[in-house]
Amino acid sequence: MTDDRVARAGLSRLVEPADPRVTDAVSQAGAGRLYDELLTRRAERGLTGDAAGRVASVDPLRELEQAARRGIRFVIPSDAEWPTQLDDLARTSGVNQMVGRPFGLWVRGPARLDELARCVAIVGSRSSTSYGETAAGEIAAGVSRDGRAVVSGAAFGIDQAAHRGALALGGPSVAVLACGVDRAYPASHRDLIEHMAAHGAVVSELPPGCAPMRMRFLARNRLIAALGCGTVLIEAAIRSGALNTAAWTESLSRPLMGLPGPITSAQSQGVHHWIRSGAATLVTGPEDVLEVVGDVGEHTREEPREAPRPRDRLSSRHRQVLEAVPLRRPADLESIAATAGIDLVDTQSALRHLRRCGLAVHTEAGWRLGESTRHVPHVDDHAP
């Protein structure tokens, strides 16, 4: 029987990724047996028939050797380096009739894939705004600072902003390509991709030399979703391809997060739709993301809050009297008691307490608010 690694390398050359007929056959019969059947042309017609028609022209053993000479390794499920989170792909019903684990991953770069278990996928629009790119960079930086790798697709826009945000902090970043790892797509991201190959990892289920094709991007997106322990969607118009990665994340039951934006931005429409439907959790920064993907209790986001104001420490009765003390023109005890709706004795005792706290001042003309109260900013209240 053909060796598992050789068979998987051959299959990655012969059939398109995530084809359910083939991934099913591999999981049932094993890659070696399926490959043997192709070699002996015993496979039925259909897609395996297509592959059988071309199997004689490929030489996976030689491909593996050539790749190794170029620093490209082929990681398969039985390897220690195999990122086991990808096994979840065998248990989902898939997206767009695509389904299944990759036969293996062609990899360039020093990062070990089995050590990426806690990484975060960041994806979004290729025609992003500077708002989205800034947010992607900040979230990637925060994820890196937490010791996690950032996974994305090396595309224009949000993808590259996310990779750069991680790399800027010296954190590892993983690019999953829809073409061979020896190719740069898009071509203008060659330096970025080479940098990740030197310091992180560049990954593809397609063998070296393969060209990017539309359906390969859709299959690639499932690897991004499956490698991350959660996916952050930064900007995505209504028909953005990034929503395909979101759908994969959902089908894998991994947490999906969405960064909101102005309702006037078409690039945020798709994200808002997913948050609105409840499929995505709203996140506004790295703290939110780490809270969602973190182990329970590891990151509990501190709620932003202002410093307590002096009036926060008052009893409700004292506060009620304070509310009745005028800002500018002083008022007498009776008038304050009537406004507060509290009797004279209690009002007087409350006013004395407020004077001790510096919140009220007693002048010859009566009581008015103290300086400290007058300068408490009434920030943004539906109550003035």
Add this chain to the structure above:
Amino acid sequence: MTDDRVARAGLSRLVEPADPRVTDAVSQAGAGRLYDELLTRRAERGLTGDAAGRVASVDPLRELEQAARRGIRFVIPSDAEWPTQLDDLARTSGVNQMVGRPFGLWVRGPARLDELARCVAIVGSRSSTSYGETAAGEIAAGVSRDGRAVVSGAAFGIDQAAHRGALALGGPSVAVLACGVDRAYPASHRDLIEHMAAHGAVVSELPPGCAPMRMRFLARNRLIAALGCGTVLIEAAIRSGALNTAAWTESLSRPLMGLPGPITSAQSQGVHHWIRSGAATLVTGPEDVLEVVGDVGEHTREEPREAPRPRDRLSSRHRQVLEAVPLRRPADLESIAATAGIDLVDTQSALRHLRRCGLAVHTEAGWRLGESTRHVPHVDDHAP
């Protein structure tokens, strides 16, 4: 026993709104009996003691007559005009130790309160941005167009933008004040408030002449939340008073909606927090709001979508071949079959189909994409 209406008018003068000790006593003993106890000073010490100390100085019957002469009516729970949605306030545990129905509502304006059952509350920051104000105006206009009234607090910022958005369409708008309905707060909104008194309604549980106080705003917010059949939160910083209205909405189990904004805007922080926690549903415009507050099936928001592309109608096999057809330099049948991973016969039949659809062109040099395919915009895809 004191007449219910007179007793309620008297109580609205003597005790602060939403005080649980008083609202409990009214719901148990009735307003008339409680008022009699105050008059005969049989009430215990505490807040009712405060009221008892001042009960002799008020004349609610005369107040009602004077108010009526000024066009101000006092609507109580036994009136046909009573907005019964306020009764839910008797069934919630309240917010900030405030709880209970108002004794009655002092009202100016032609709108009948019992006809407001389907109205929508729109609230937000007083220090709003033009982004938030535009959104508030558009949502209010959409709500008005649906025949619903907009309820808000006549404050600066989002409140006034919401009122104006409704009024601009000639729709009714209801202002709930934290002072007497004969007063204008803020003073610079006098024209706006007078306009609502002439065309909609200006409402308060405080009798004419009362001044706005901090705690009265907090009590007022519960009326805004209870009058609406849902509340839209447009902009709110972390400690915004509008979040108090949101808390009342939640305690009333009414739908709470939040409009997202840029993560960089402090004015959206509070809204994002409530969406993130799941307490508020994300809305991006009036259609979303009407879908949330509408009767089931009344408003089902059509998902925004683009026109289908020609390739959307292809079978997956034809699409796979289309993907393998080069954009510029023509390729021969064998090369396309190899790229697509499909056998020669099927590839040829697919190419013929694609030519009939205008998606592929056959030249002397081979096959390339047709014009219609070349001009399909690849809008914003994670797949190119």
